[in-house]
Amino acid sequence: MRERYARIATEERAGDCCSTDDSCCSSAEATAPADETARKLGYSDAELSSVTEGANLGLGCGNPQAIASLDAGDSVLDLGSGAGFDCFLAAREVGDAGRVIGVDMTPEMVEKARENARENGTDNVEFRLGEIEHLPVADASVDVIISNCVVNLSPEKPQVFEEAFRVLRPGGRLAISDVVLTAEVPADVRADPESVASCVAGASTIDRLETMLAAAGFTSVDIAPKDDSEEVIRDWDDEYDVSEFLVAAAITARKPEVDGE
Template structure:
């Protein structure tokens, strides 16, 4: 059942509050990046990146697994230095496929996906923050990305028709949702039979400290809203996905431990790749 506005989530916040703090955080990031025009992450508002010692965006992206050629292939200010991995590395995109990016931000992963699927393919980015969608559309113009479009919407309520997508990608965004079963229900709905998920996100390896779990800043910065691997596997399987695989990336502690200045986030959080497939033929 979808979360109600006052129901508890993995974090210590109710769903309405969680959506509000996440939207405000990313609106701030979009505005600051517009002012910086490609500068470093803000020490106060970067998500999924070091707190007070934030590295330049390209350096952060290299830590997350992006290659030099990928970094050089996207113009403008699409790379915000956010995320916890590189979904392109697990998506195995091919020419002509349709791709949906959940929480597309300024569009960096969308533009990389567009290069893989070519002119015959199509990429849709969905983000709930108007400032991010506006920024991504400007970046699309700078990159001459005619096969990419950005839509305003929540990943729990995707503005996409049924069975239109071949591959869903996402980079450290599902953990921000207060209703993860609804996210994957929507993903299942919009995927074509045989379509697949290729997601980078964070998962819990231990209990989140109580004061962190209830902290709005920790929730909005990809720390306190994550699920365990077992819970995500159950959600995906119950939704109808098959070939579910969630693989922690042990080396991610090298950058995750720097996400907060007051505690070591890697003690209870790790980056992971999440893959799954919608069956070719639905049961029944």
């Protein structure tokens, strides 16, 4: 998986992003311009034009900004921040009094995101190399966690949510876009590492995600499938219409103000 996203970062740097199947925008989506894909995911033209070229790689399955309700001064953490697109949008919302941390496991992506931060002139964003199962972030230090189609990639989702709970301040919230299972994944797809790395085979059901979030300590859990996501995800696999067993969803939850409440 790390090799796949390293290729995305280096190919984009060479002007060839999404020209192969090496992303969550494979097949027909891979040939579409990144901005066109982002519009389908719910990003506005104003958001797209506000960020330096090269930050938007055309990945993801939604727009976490639309559900995060960020406030000025918030501290935000992006899980699997890639080239920094969602981080830069969040930085605009939280302003100079806020800060944004992007965590990604791929050194090439972190390097690219830091380059984009310099080109974008964004001072309230930093990018850290790390895994979302072992976040390089202090306890109770962020207000909001966002992510875009990344948690499904983790083989240790319960630990991802435990780490998210750990780094959130009391009253902090989780607001992520991801894919969820609506039917059984074909066995050959489930066993294919490439399908896991391209956001096709690693998703969980809504019930399972609700159980994991509750076990981590989250309350007010809400998982809302997006009925219009079929256009975006149906071509992620060359052999299957993955919309037959996957749907994009908005996933929100909150860390209690006081533990146990």
